[in-house]
Amino acid sequence: MLAEELHFGRTVELLRVSQARVSQTIRTLERRIGARLFDRTSRRVALTAIGQRLRDEVAPAHRQIQEAFERARAAGRERNTVLRLGFAAPAVADLIAHRLETVRAQGFRVQVKEAAFNDPLRSRRDGDVGALVTLLPEPGVVVHTEPLVLAVAARHPFARKESVSLEDLARDTVLRALWPPRLPWTTPAGRPIELGRAPETIQELFLAVEAGEGISPLAEHATRYFPRPNLAFVPFSDAPPVEWSLAWREETGAVRALSSNR
Structure with a gap:
């Protein structure tokens, strides 16, 4: 962080640690490397040539680590979000119970809701559900077929x-x-x-x-x-045959798991 900010005050504020902790960490790192990484005066902080090279070589790996953590956090948030799944015919929830069990086993939360009989798309239009299993000619994935x-x-x-x-x-x-x-x-x-x-x-x-x-x-x-x-x-x-299709507002992980499960 200090290598990017080149300012102790901003670094301390961003990391929410004491300036002494930052200084101690830098001294420990410099002892391990055997060379100074920063030129420090009362007015400015600058990277040494070795410090600049280390920053440039470490930066791609650091970005990958940050991106990996962000993807993991996003996956965690998604699994904590309930997929409200509407059914134009509630009995179809029983007929695809194996799909719902597999989705829940993957860590996703699913809440089954009944859509209006005479206008099943209304619940999706109004945002009451994030996905809908229906007979209506909506783009989607067939999840159940019957005579x-x-x-x-x-x-x-x-x-x-x-x-x-x-x-x-x-x-x-x-x-x-x-x-x-x-x-x-x-x-x-x-x-x-x-x-x-x-x-x-x-x-x-x-x-x-x-x-x-x-x-x-x-x-x-x-x-x-x-x-x-x-x-x-x-x-x-x-x-x-009658084909019940899964149509959705947004393609989330739970929707992908439900539509790909056989």
């Missing part, structure tokens, strides 16, 4: 079928819920799909389906997490 099923009322004609096709969507009103983004708004044959209202919660969606307001494509895990006596889930025979 698509069709939720219908238990008395609906489709409930008696072993499977349905995308063409069947044109035969009833489709309630707007977690609609998979890769499905078009028409059937593969070009028949228009009539869209119904957008329920605000998953339970409201189920009540609307049970009441006969319409049908709704959902991810297959709904059959296990939401069994209801007046509701049936019918698999699709030709639908693409």
Whole structure:
């Protein structure tokens, strides 16, 4: 520090030690080297030729050490920061539990939060979460894949079928819920799909389906997490899989660990 400042007062202030301590350290170093490193008078401090050469040769290594400590401090701060992870469907947190366990085992802290059913991106826009697992067509990394099923009322004609096709969507009103983004708004044959209202919660969606307001494509895990006596889930025979993607506001260490874990 003195080699850079060339001033005892500023060096003492920056290091927060006594001037006697600085002087003692310099004398010890000069004895080990066997030569003076500083020319000192009552008015000025200057490096000797040997002192200047030592400073120039040590400076790169000193910078590397400082940078290494700063990276270590940054990593420590990052691990002490909680990643608030939103889920458009909370059950998906269970389905990727192995990923979350691995991330936590690496020292990162993760807090799972439920995103709004009818507007899951809102939590990320508002800054309530730092990352979001969603079906919406957001740039991100796929963290879970599962089949698509069709939720219908238990008395609906489709409930008696072993499977349905995308063409069947044109035969009833489709309630707007977690609609998979890769499905078009028409059937593969070009028949228009009539869209119904957008329920605000998953339970409201189920009540609307049970009441006969319409049908709704959902991810297959709904059959296990939401069994209801007046509701049936019918698999699709030709639908693409549902892909849950991780999208984030800032790519932190926790996000990288979560997106790379398999």
